[in-house]
Amino acid sequence: MSRHYDVESVRREFPVTRRMLYLDSAHQTPLATSIKEALVRFYEEGNELAGPKPVWLRRVEEVRARVAALLNASPSEIAFVKNTSEGMNIAANAIPFQRGDNVLLVEGDHPNNAYAFLNLKRRGVEVRFIALRGDTADAGTFEPHIDGRTRAISLSHVTFHAGHRFDVSSVGKLCAARGIDLVVDAMQSTGVIPLDSRELGATILGSGCHKGLLVPQGLGILYCQSGRDELLPAYMAMSSLANPPQDYIARHDNMALRDDAGRFEIGNFNLPDIHALSASLDLIERIGVANIEAHLYDLGDYLIGHLDELGVRLVGPRDRSLRSPHIYVLDLPGEGWAEYLAEEQVRVSPERDGIRVSFGLFNTHQDVDEFAAIVRRRLAGARS
Ligand SMILES: Cc1ncc(COP(=O)(O)O)c(C=O)c1O
Known part of the structure; x- marks a missing residue:
């Protein structure tokens, strides 16, 4: 009941x-059975029709729009990635950290978030682990630790190890006021808690799809706030380009990146899982x-x-x-x-x-x- x-x-x-x-x-x-059936239908299309790729790619864009609606974002702010870890690593490498800058994280937060930033140590970036205040993390948790070199705060919305639900919106407001980027690991909230990217104030938010979004492992979603063209991908592929060469020949003078979140996408999509996500969104949107x-x-x-x-x-x-x-x-x-x-x-x-x-x-x-x-x-x- x-x-x-x-x-x-x-x-x-x-x-x-x-x-x-x-x-x-x-x-x-x-x-779920309906999601399994969507996967089977996808494989049957590949098996019997040798893959109607233009149809599949049209569906990718439909699912992107539905993911955007789920996060109160625009489709141009959504990229498909592999999982949360990839999203956190994209964020850590896109934010233009300089040697001597620091990033604030919650002590004991998910290691997949923490290691993306700890890896910046070799570029001279300091990771500061901040202890929780009681049972929460909010603006007051981080504010005393911000100094002139703090460039970003990264935290989970919901903790996997004890189910805290952090006050990310208050952290977002603090970040906006101080010109700091906010990165959010929403793995434990997507599909479970209504999310509003604007309300949260995230620069980048990442989540895998294998928990609240009900899809088998191997697909993640990434939100990147529009207008943040200075956030650059560490990797580049044809799919990252504003004008991919029609003749498939790479040229020095054609390296301009897309100005949407698609610049973070690398090559072909995880098409089976995106079809699964379409079916999962049918279920989630219905409820x-x-x-x-x-x-x-x-x-x-x-x-x-x-x-x-x-x-x-x-x-x-x-x-x-x-x-x-x-x-x-x-x-x-x-x-x-x-x-x-x-x-x-x-x-x-x-x-x-x-x-x-x-x-x-x-x-x-x-x-x-x-x-x-x-x-x-x-x-x-x-x-x-
Ligand atoms: C908060 C949080 N972040 C990340 C992950 C997993 O990361 P990934 O999607 O990269 O496997 C989990 C759980 O597995 C999690 O609970």
């Missing part, structure tokens, strides 16, 4: 829910991201109620305004609990501070009840 949409019909799209209690969407979402978010918050409230009753501490924030809708880390030691839950056909992830339960758009209150009952059984065994 959901107050927000017909979750039972969505659940039928995910046959894996009949085999196991899947509480691991922050790791990867299981493949509405705001409804997905509201449903997942309801599940989270319900889970927290059970945890209180069981005496199990939540590692991350409890307050809705500080927490993600879907990620909950339980203060249970990974060792022992991970094996027990796997034996009980429950899929979760052991995290650095406990066991991570994460919801997807197909999870129900009954899933939460079943999970709580399974946890209760082991706790009762341990206490008796």
Whole structure:
């Protein structure tokens, strides 16, 4: 049951829910039937029609426009990339850092974000890891650490390891006021939380598509704010050019880059996954991201109620305004609990501070009840 949409019909799209209690969407979402069918249709087109490439490329542009709408951006601000890491590396290399500049990151944030910037050390750029203030990161977290050489701030919108939901908009306002670039890793928010690129104030935002966007691994989306032509790609291919040579001969005098986010795209697209994303957007748009978010918050409230009753501490924030809708880390030691839950056909992830339960758009209150009952059984065994 959901107050927000017909979750039972969505659940039928995910046959894996009949085999196991899947509480691991922050790791990867299981493949929905309609998305699998879109992939099969794509492969059949390749198999039977030898690939109608112009048709496929037209669809790429349709999906780009729908991704733009998802982020309240314009299609010219969207590029298709490989994953979040590639997006973060594009950002780190595009921002014109000079030797002696610094970039601020959150201590303990996802390593795929951190290493993109740590790699700039060899160019003399300093990475400063900033500790959280309580359970959040906002403008006040970073402001005391900004100096004359701070060029960028990069952070996750939602943390994978404890489900914090950072106040990125306040950081965006700070960055705009101080002339600093803001890079956002939105891997754990796309498809789960309504995103507004303008509201967030991001210069560049990147996300893979294999969690809230429901697509198999290998596709990422990148938003790059329009009008930022000084942000240059580290790599160049024909697809990066404003006027790709019709005769396919590269020339010194034809190197002008596109002025849209497409300048960051390299060569051919991941066409199967872009077709999968089209089907996934059909599902997500039909439900509405705001409804997905509201449903997942309801599940989270319900889970927290059970945890209180069981005496199990939540590692991350409890307050809705500080927490993600879907990620909950339980203060249970990974060792022992991970094996027990796997034996009980429950899929979760052991995290650095406990066991991570994460919801997807197909999870129900009954899933939460079943999970709580399974946890209760082991706790009762341990206490008796
Ligand atoms: C916040 C965050 N960033 C990045 C990633 C993954 O990066 P990539 O898309 O490059 O595999 C994850 C999870 O796998 C994540 O939770």
